[in-house]
Amino acid sequence: MINKHVKSVTQAVADISDGAVIMIGGFGEAGSPIELIHALIDLGAKNLTIINNNTGNGEVGLAALIGTGQVKKMICSYPRSSHSKVFPELYRAGKIELEIVPQGTLAERIRAGGAGIPAFYTATTVGTPLSEDKEIRNIKGRDYVLEYALKADFALIKCEKADLMGNLTYNKTARNFNPIMCMAATTTIVQAHKIVPTGDIDPEHVITPNIFVNRVVEVSDPLIESKLIAEGISYP
Amino acid sequence: MINKHVKSVTQAVADISDGAVIMIGGFGEAGSPIELIHALIDLGAKNLTIINNNTGNGEVGLAALIGTGQVKKMICSYPRSSHSKVFPELYRAGKIELEIVPQGTLAERIRAGGAGIPAFYTATTVGTPLSEDKEIRNIKGRDYVLEYALKADFALIKCEKADLMGNLTYNKTARNFNPIMCMAATTTIVQAHKIVPTGDIDPEHVITPNIFVNRVVEVSDPLIESKLIAEGISYP
Amino acid sequence: MSDKVKDIKGWTREQMAELCAQDIPDGSYVNLGIGIPELVAKFVPKGREFIYHTENGLLGMGPSPKAGQEDPELINAGKKAVTALSGASYFHHGDSFAMIRGGHIDVCVLGAMQVSETGDLANWSTGEPDAIPAVGGAMDLVAGVKTIFVITQHITKDGAAKLVEKCSYPLTGQKVVTRIYTDLAIVEVTPEGFRLRALAPGVDFDEVAAKTDAPLLPMM
Amino acid sequence: MSDKVKDIKGWTREQMAELCAQDIPDGSYVNLGIGIPELVAKFVPKGREFIYHTENGLLGMGPSPKAGQEDPELINAGKKAVTALSGASYFHHGDSFAMIRGGHIDVCVLGAMQVSETGDLANWSTGEPDAIPAVGGAMDLVAGVKTIFVITQHITKDGAAKLVEKCSYPLTGQKVVTRIYTDLAIVEVTPEGFRLRALAPGVDFDEVAAKTDAPLLPMM
Numbered sequence A, B: 001m002i003n004k005h006v007k008s009v010t011q012a013v014a015d016i017s018d019g020a021v022i023m024i025g026g027f028g029e030a031g032s033p034i035e036l037i038h039a040l041i042d043l044g045a046k047n048l049t050i051i052n053n054n055t056g057n058g059e060v061g062l063a064a065l066i067g068t069g070q071v072k073k074m075i076c077s078y079p080r081s082s083h084s085k086v087f088p089e090l091y092r093a094g095k096i097e098l099e100i101v102p103q104g105t106l107a108e109r110i111r112a113g114g115a116g117i118p119a120f121y122t123a124t125t126v127g128t129p130l131s132e133d134k135e136i137r138n139i140k141g142r143d144y145v146l147e148y149a150l151k152a153d154f155a156l157i158k159c160e161k162a163d164l165m166g167n168l169t170y171n172k173t174a175r176n177f178n179p180i181m182c183m184a185a186t187t188t189i190v191q192a193h194k195i196v197p198t199g200d201i202d203p204e205h206v207i208t209p210n211i212f213v214n215r216v217v218e219v220s221d222p223l224i225e226s227k228l229i230a231e232g233i234s235y236p
Numbered sequence C, D: 001m002s003d004k005v006k007d008i009k010g011w012t013r014e015q016m017a018e019l020c021a022q023d024i025p026d027g028s029y030v031n032l033g034i035g036i037p038e039l040v041a042k043f044v045p046k047g048r049e050f051i052y053h054t055e056n057g058l059l060g061m062g063p064s065p066k067a068g069q070e071d072p073e074l075i076n077a078g079k080k081a082v083t084a085l086s087g088a089s090y091f092h093h094g095d096s097f098a099m100i101r102g103g104h105i106d107v108c109v110l111g112a113m114q115v116s117e118t119g120d121l122a123n124w125s126t127g128e129p130d131a132i133p134a135v136g137g138a139m140d141l142v143a144g145v146k147t148i149f150v151i152t153q154h155i156t157k158d159g160a161a162k163l164v165e166k167c168s169y170p171l172t173g174q175k176v177v178t179r180i181y182t183d184l185a186i187v188e189v190t191p192e193g194f195r196l197r198a199l200a201p202g203v204d205f206d207e208v209a210a211k212t213d214a215p216l217l218p219m220m
Helices: A009-013 A034-043 A061-067 A086-092 A103-115 A178-184 A225-230 B034-043 B061-067 B086-092 B103-115 B178-184 B225-230 C003-007 C013-022 C036-043 C093-101 C138-144 C205-210 D003-007 D013-022 D036-043 D093-101 D138-144 D205-210
Strands: A021-024 A048-051 A071-076 A097-100 A119-122 A136-139 A142-148 A152-163 A185-196 A215-218 B021-024 B048-051 B071-076 B097-100 B119-122 B136-139 B142-148 B152-163 B185-196 B215-218 C029-032 C051-054 C058-062 C083-090 C107-110 C114-116 C147-151 C177-181 C185-190 C193-199 D029-032 D051-054 D058-062 D083-090 D107-110 D114-116 D147-151 D177-181 D185-190 D193-199
Touching: A009 A034, A009 A185, A009 A215, A021 A178, A034 A061, A034 A152, A034 A185, A048 A061, A061 A071, A061 A086, A103 A119, A103 A142, A103 A178, A103 C093, A103 C138, A103 D093, A152 A178, A178 A185, A178 C093, B021 B178, B034 B061, B034 B152, B034 B185, B048 B061, B061 B071, B061 B086, B103 B119, B103 B142, B103 B178, B103 C093, B103 D093, B103 D138, B152 B178, B178 B185, B178 D093, C013 C036, C013 C147, C013 C177, C029 C036, C036 C107, C036 C147, C051 C093, C093 C138, C107 C138, C193 C205, D013 D036, D013 D147, D013 D177, D029 D036, D036 D107, D036 D147, D051 D093, D093 D138, D107 D138, D193 D205
Parallel strands: A021 A048, A021 A152, A048 A071, A071 A097, A152 A185, A185 A215, B021 B048, B021 B152, B048 B071, B071 B097, B152 B185, B185 B215, C029 C051, C029 C107, C107 C147, C147 C177, D029 D051, D029 D107, D107 D147, D147 D177
Antiparallel strands: A119 A142, A119 B119, A136 A142, B119 B142, B136 B142, C051 C058, C058 C083, C177 C185, C185 C193, D051 D058, D058 D083, D177 D185, D185 D193
16 A cells, blocks of 8 residues: 655655755644754755745744755745744845745745646736736736746645545645645655544545645644744744 | 525526526536536527536437527537537537537636636647647747636536535535636536535535535436436436 | 714724725625724624635634634634634635635725825835835735725825825735725725715815825715 | 467557556556556556546546446546545546646556657547547646556558558647557657567567558667
């Protein structure tokens, strides 16, 4: 039987190399694969391009990864946070690049990357500074911007349940970017709240089919970002 | 409480007028809303454009609708059937138009219609007669065809369970085109195997959120196309 | 309202939200921006039901949970804890923005830094060189939602007009706003420009016109 | 094989399918076309597991059900009743073709009317004026799946070559086929053209070359 289970987060991220493009799931702390991110910090891969809606909070998880200087470029919609100075300081010092993408365009570019659509048109950003250097096309009387697919070498994902073949379900709004990022990465690495035997997830309830998943690791008691921040904890 | 329940298939389709563009869910008989189609035959609306993967089987359902002469144009990927002569005869007689679209491009054009993407690029049909009159664009070294979104005035949908607000689940491979067609039509009309009270469907298991649904009607014992055909039944 | 408020000039934030809520039809699918727009949910008129969408993947969003009941995996676009009502559904970001971009959301209520007389909205950036750009879902919402309402103070703390001929700040979207609820008035964006629709208590046309940096048409 | 088959010339449909199955790596995601390609599922080599995708929305497709167990809502792309294995999932057509178009399916095995020496495939239309065009998912599969194998008779019933310099029938896709399993041989599509990879029992190079309407390179 196909078995994508790996034993540790360390093992799960071990082949991420310098210069990798990495999608990291989550919207704020919800659905953020914090243990995988910390394993990536421990691994020390550098010059990374990270795709996430935000830039992390406090000094843990994504903010901590940015803080180590491992990240060359962020692609995100909202790099502000009331709880973190990590990104703003590096950005103002010119030490990190930023590609700002509207949240819906970010989601659709990722979905397009996974679905084999190299480019698409959207009305979002027409007439704004964010489309200044982009191709505009009038379709049936309305202007649209051409946007290109986003793909990644790796995706770091958090889910609720995973079976051994890699079928996934999520918990509430922790679903967010995770399913589309699973589709858009060459290697998708998943931390699951619970790993269950193959067959335990009803085929009607699978959110991410196993074809989009390469590795699953169980993190049964994940860190909660907001608690860590409230306690003033920083990683490592 | 919001209640999208209507009492009969007749009432559900009553405002479909001549010239309407209608998406009809289903792949072959699986997920085909046969009672809604028969109600549309009874209604008699003419000059319809129908979007479905196929052209129906035998002399019931979609094939019967085509057979009445109500359909001006079919948009589909595979208008052949071993059990129906209805479409081929009208087509060869020049009495019905056909737009042939590869199955995946058909699905993506419908999904684009629902998602507010007016056009996208795909590699499908490059170098084939189906892209002869279409715009080709080279993106990162590969040629792609520009394809436009499909939208509809109405969608006729079959689902397994619907709640009164219009949240839907499907049964096995009867899901097929139904969820994306719900998204792409101005008015989405659903026949459900079972209507349940709002709240009975787990929010994690909803496949079509109620925002995409306008009317639900219960058809608890739907006709089975293949049985009708085996029995030699034709509609009306 | 009681006699007490007779001397009060202008509308409070709650009143602005309540007036806005009254203009949203029963059964609407609604997305509320962060800040004052969130207050709209408190003032759903009797007999009406709105269904709230939050772009991080929930339709059928309910009010904040009781203290101690917060779930870090059940949040809204402002990253605050919320609840899910009966009939709710969860979905991923691709599907969530398909709802927005595809024109399935009926009404979105947003804050504003500036609104132009043609309905242009600026609400994401001051355009200052050292500002860190952060747009979130605002551009997707204004491009995709059928009706865009704005709730905002009529002027800035520094006294500058927010209703202007042309936005000086970077735009969020062009020709998108249809109505503005301020502390002083309700103003409609029409093909002819700004048109007064209602005045707050103690406020007259001239005051609103004086505090608007574009021609203001009188009530119809 | 037993001594009996010594005199048999060429491969049967089952043998073609078995040879093809042997070239599919363990753990592959596989889509099988209608007809002979479906036989591949009968010959999964020992110790390997393939996961079958059917484009109408099922991953983890199993064999046909027993007679009487058919479910009209559980079918494959050929509209025949199938089963779902443990670990299966259902999804809609948009997501199903995202798997195909997005390059997530490893291998697709298809039938052919013609294959050119550059890997062009024609398998959907004779191009005759009165033919009703019907393409289904074939063009999406050849454009999206990583590896396209073809199983076909080497020549038509009328004796015409199916492996040709240039397809005369309308194309399904350009430069997509990498290997062809026929009743006479396994032929690889290489940058230099067709190259023989294996000969069926009782068949020699000259026969295959004679029945191929394009230059045939010898085995490496």
